Amino acid sequence: MLAAVVSAQNKSVDAKAIAKEQIEKYRMRVIKGEKMADLAVLYSEDPGSAGKGGMYYGVKKGLMDPTFEAVAFSLKQGQVSKVFETAYGYHFIQLVQKRGELLDLRHILITPKELK
Numbered sequence: 001m002l003a004a005v006v007s008a009q010n011k012s013v014d015a016k017a018i019a020k021e022q023i024e025k026y027r028m029r030v031i032k033g034e035k036m037a038d039l040a041v042l043y044s045e046d047p048g049s050a051g052k053g054g055m056y057y058g059v060k061k062g063l064m065d066p067t068f069e070a071v072a073f074s075l076k077q078g079q080v081s082k083v084f085e086t087a088y089g090y091h092f093i094q095l096v097q098k099r100g101e102l103l104d105l106r107h108i109l110i111t112p113k114e115l116k
Contacts, residue, residue, distance in 0.1 A: 015113055020090050022110055023091070023092065023108065026092075026110075027080065031080060036053070036108070037106060040054025041054075043110070045089065045111050046108075046109040055105070058102045058103075059104070060103075061073065065087065067086045068091065072105055073103065075105075077095055078094070078096075079094070089109050089112060092108055093106065094106045
């Protein structure tokens with residue numbers, strides 16, 4: 001029984017490592033000049049924003065995951081965040097515009113896949 005639990009934990013850790021490695025590659029592509037909107041359409045697993053190039057408009061505090069908000073509201077216009085983890089998976093954000101207390105941003109989400 002213990003071996004099965006350890007095996008399941010190892011698969012979970014491996015799936016997370018694979019997802020994080022993948023999103024780090026996408027982030028580096030953006031840093032090197034690729035358009036984040038294009039990568040979001042192709043690779044983001046966020047059903048709410050992927051088809052819109054990863055865009056969220058008018059994000060205000062209190063609506064999103066607290067970790068996501070903390071990262072988003074710490075960015076300067078045009079800045080790309082480091083990769084971070086929430087309950088949904090791994091993300092990175094680019095702050096497009098700040099309008100008072102509202103943010104327009106792009107993000108990419110990659111969720112760990114269960115390994116067989």
